Amino acid sequence: MKIRLDKYLTEMSVGSRSEVKKAIIKGLTEVNGETVKKPEQKIDPALDQVCFQGRRITYAAMEYYMLNKPAGVISASEDRHETTVVDLITEKKRKDLFPVGRLDKDTEGLLLITNDGELAHRLLSPKKHVDKVYYAKIAGKVTEEDKKVFAEGVDIGEDKLTLPAKLHILKSGEESEITLTIREGKFHQVKRMFHAVGKEVVYLKRLRMGSLVLDENLKTGEYRALTDEERRTLTGENE
Template structure:
């Protein structure tokens, strides 16, 4: 096997994303062949003895999981407030150290991908690959045509302007003064969908992600998960390659 950079090796082994692996290296958490490494240029392969926080690093088979995340669960592998995290929902059949690709807010439900393939995760999260994510939101009030146009064109938020999106009003409830709206984006900033609706004066009451590219929640109920098929993984990787 050709030697690769240590942070990539760690990411591929499911330790963490490549960026997080770089942070772990820089802060002295990683040893290679008995020596602590803090530089980013070190290259390794399976013949090297790699330890993370004193634990030997064992390479794992790649795992790709689609989960229907419930509300009230953190999109993480640990939580300092001891709240339930998405990996708590995994059963004994998942022994690999998977972690979420991106995140859904604590009170947001829907489609979440988990993997131990760091490069795959980084590509899916990067906005330049334009991976569409479709959300259904229950919002206060009724969006006007101008508000929809503003959301679709891109709206100024704290620190950035959102990219173009697609907005569809699915239904309106005049008695409850609310609407059901589908919005398709390809970015993943924190609280982005909520902030976009807030920016045009409509607070999100309830939010769910129903689609990730061509993947849906079909066949799953809240809290369940399944492995992606080989074809689904191949199709996602092909789309990323085609968009480079």
């Protein structure tokens, strides 16, 4: 599908639409080795080679990044006062990236950053029941009884109990360690579930969302593009 040259450059974060138009008119853009001065010229992103001020600008219709979110960063696309998860993706080409779902400001771990709205809907839709796996440290002794309560559904003050969740106890004591698999994404859900059984989450990290597993080589705050296999599995191309 062909698109306008100014739209192509704007989507690839070269500048604002007005800035790009002025630059094209000044003759700062080449398409297939020839200078183009018409912002409205149509090009094929799959076939045409575009250079801006001598720099090759490759087109990406979709981008997919895995971020190991650090605490203190908000799950948003932009914010006037705080650092967002999208701000951390410094090598992004597109301006329309967003986080798929939210992690609380103090929560760490796996977060998918993309501009694929269809994929985001599929992962977040309550009807899809996509598994989300968390590791947590809990103030208080997590017990087998807690496992039973979580497996049956927890009353967190809403009309319905939470969906059944799988609680695995790694360590039980004054500070317990657990992994928890849930199939929803309610506001502060993990914290509210433990609060309902008289305990407090003191550290929370997401490890997995659907088929996507946090890369253990990614340090907190680091990110990487998804591999082709990760992307195909997430988007259903392997089905």
